[in-house]
Amino acid sequence: MDEEIAPGSRLPQERALMARFGASRGTIREALKSLEVQGLVGVRTGPRGGAAVTVVSYARAMELLSNYFYSQHITLADIYAVRKILEPQLADSVVGRLSDAHLIALEYTVGICAGEPLGGAEGRRQRIAELDFHDVLADACPNPVLSFYCRFVNGLLKNLAVCDEIYDRPQAELTREGHAYHNDLLRAFREHDRPAARRLMREHMAEAERLMLSSAAKLERRFLVLVNAAE
């Protein structure tokens, strides 16, 4: 029973499925398409092709769940209300569990954010790298639910329209504060200092929330000025 749904195991080819279910090609293909969209199977052409059971990837889960949130109005305050409580728990959970590869990946993202605060496309790369730091932690987290929840909010911050506008302009304080906190967190992880990791992350999130909300408010005011000027 378990072997039947083991990743990598292959489904019968279309012709066999047609015979098995007494359905036409089109119907079988629609069913396979459904499974494919859900990320449950992958389909290849050619000899030894066909549908094979796959593990649903994080990327696919993220895409599908994003569709749900598309119709919900999400604010920066909503996101940070969640991050403020999840991220300290995440930091706690990875203490003593970071491999050398994880530490190198963390260092790499810190390095990208080391220089001067930048705007435009370069600044955006800095912001993404900051979020990648947190993605690495989620990657090392042994709790699958906590890990997904954290990565998903990171994804929201990478894609949200409001954030794009903020990321477009240089964020001096945000960049400096973020870099300092990530450095301190890295040290805490190296020294297996669980209380410090938790505390630093809590402060980091509180500061990030403050600065992001402040930037968003500035943009809002600029927008209102433009609207008033147009009237």
Next chain:
Amino acid sequence: MDEEIAPGSRLPQERALMARFGASRGTIREALKSLEVQGLVGVRTGPRGGAAVTVVSYARAMELLSNYFYSQHITLADIYAVRKILEPQLADSVVGRLSDAHLIALEYTVGICAGEPLGGAEGRRQRIAELDFHDVLADACPNPVLSFYCRFVNGLLKNLAVCDEIYDRPQAELTREGHAYHNDLLRAFREHDRPAARRLMREHMAEAERLMLSSAAKLERRFLVLVNAAE
């Protein structure tokens, strides 16, 4: 632009889509199937039928995300690590925001769990009602991310195999404690007592975690005894 993706707006019929994209019926239908599985459109037959844009429902999002977690090994400890931090925040966020309908729904679930602790199918209904209490809170939560995160872990607790085994046997302490906490929470919500709501929920989750982990450990021991006896 916005009106084009407004829920309820209808897509061109299949024949029109065939002309628009220069594709055959089968190809168009596979594309529509993809959108349908993602919960983005609903398709009806008959006159005034065809594909219409829909809002992705919570139920669909839950199903699709469940596929992702199917391949991840989730423990009760994982779930409660998340619930312990999310639910107090949820309780806080709904203070002063519960409608009469919400309060009635909460009362209803509390009523189901009022009697003697039961096992089997009846006991399972009690456990589900306990989780429905938390679902109502999520329903009233103004933060879409927090709301979904809480409801999803509730869904995990409703479906997890380990939980089914626990729910099958009468859980005296779990039932009594849960009923008491839900009653106290209800009072805190009525009195708009934010600190009390947060504190009660924190204690409630800590107790629930303790009792659930203890029950799971008992089942584990019983299982081991059976295995040893069989050898």
Next chain:
DNA sequence: AGATATTTGTTCGTATGTATT
């Protein structure tokens, strides 16, 4: 490297079922 066989991908024409009017 190239020919070949295998399997999915796409198309067309047609027939059937179903909901609205």
Next chain:
DNA sequence: TAATACATACGAACAAATATC
């Protein structure tokens, strides 16, 4: 009840991709 409009399903054929020899 009958007519209409639309999705749903079928089957045969051809095109494209890909592994194997």
